[in-house]
Amino acid sequence: MEDLALYAVIAIALAFDFTNGFHDAANSIATVVATRVLTPRLAVVWAATFNFIAFLIFKTAVASTIAKGVVTQDVLSIGVVFAGLIGAITWNLVTYYMGLPSSSSHALVGGIVGAAVAKSGFSAVLSDGLSKIAVFIVLAPLIGLAVAFIFMIIVLQLAARFHNVDQLNRGFRRLQLVSAGAYSLGHGGNDAQKTMGVILALLIATHKVAATSDVPLWVVLAAHSAIALGTLSGGWRVVHTLGTRITKLQPSGGVAAESAAAATLFFVSAHGIPVSTTHTITGAIVGVGSIQRLSAVRWGVAGRVLWAWVLTIPGAAIVSALAYLVVRAF
């Protein structure tokens, strides 16, 4: 019976990864679509491919943080992880239908924390691990913004020396394929690992693997497949918000934004920090937009995004805490 419950929750974790695909992964291609370098259909295939092959490049430090660094190991059970996933998925779906680019990653962290607190109180929370994640909730978009701004200064300096504008634009359009691919790699490397972390936590809780164990290969492949399939399924509402409504992008801006966000994601993944890919690319897009003037950034939309960010962890935590209480009643 326990095995059946375990497989069912693993399936839900992969479904969460899939929803992450259509909710978050679409951000990978927002700028490529906005600058019309690729059609939406091709862009989605491009992003999904790089999401999938990210497992060849990144280790599993982020997965270990999720499995072992957010709540104490003894509180983890099939019920807690199940309730955490329900909270995160519910939050993702609500914000998806509202067209809000909130963070699946923070929904997941909030979901697990909420369910763990409902089971054992606040002593179940590992404050060091949670504060590391919380610090980078703020830092990731700030890094993306600063790096994108600096990249844009370099791009504009290069452009000023170039007299053939059409040729320059063609060059940037080609470069955007590379930067979008790099960003999708970074995204797959960070986001798919969160699901790996959840599954690893389940396997440890049910004693299928040792507490010191690394992520099994089948879990790595399953998580990357799920996120890639989710990306293939779309997520156009969020693409539209990020790609066209925060600021209007040219190919050069797309290259700068994606490269900055990719560099940020490569860095945090190497340090095992789960961050929001949505936060990171939004920060980078704002950085590109503000190279001209701050009024180029549509702050009303950015503010709406900010509210979704602020509410995500507590919102998902409350939903998952309620879900845990229901699970326990049965």
Added chain:
Amino acid sequence: MDRRAIFFLGAGALSAVIIPETDAELRWVPTVLAAIYVVLAAASYLDWRSGNR
């Protein structure tokens, strides 16, 4: 007044506030970021001032 410089100064201040909350191993990240934002704020202000002359 140059709103972009104020925005960058705010981002720098936020990065600086986070420094003590960050793991010792990664404390250099918000420190460098705060310094970058201060430089960007200064550059933005100088750019704005030269544009208004």
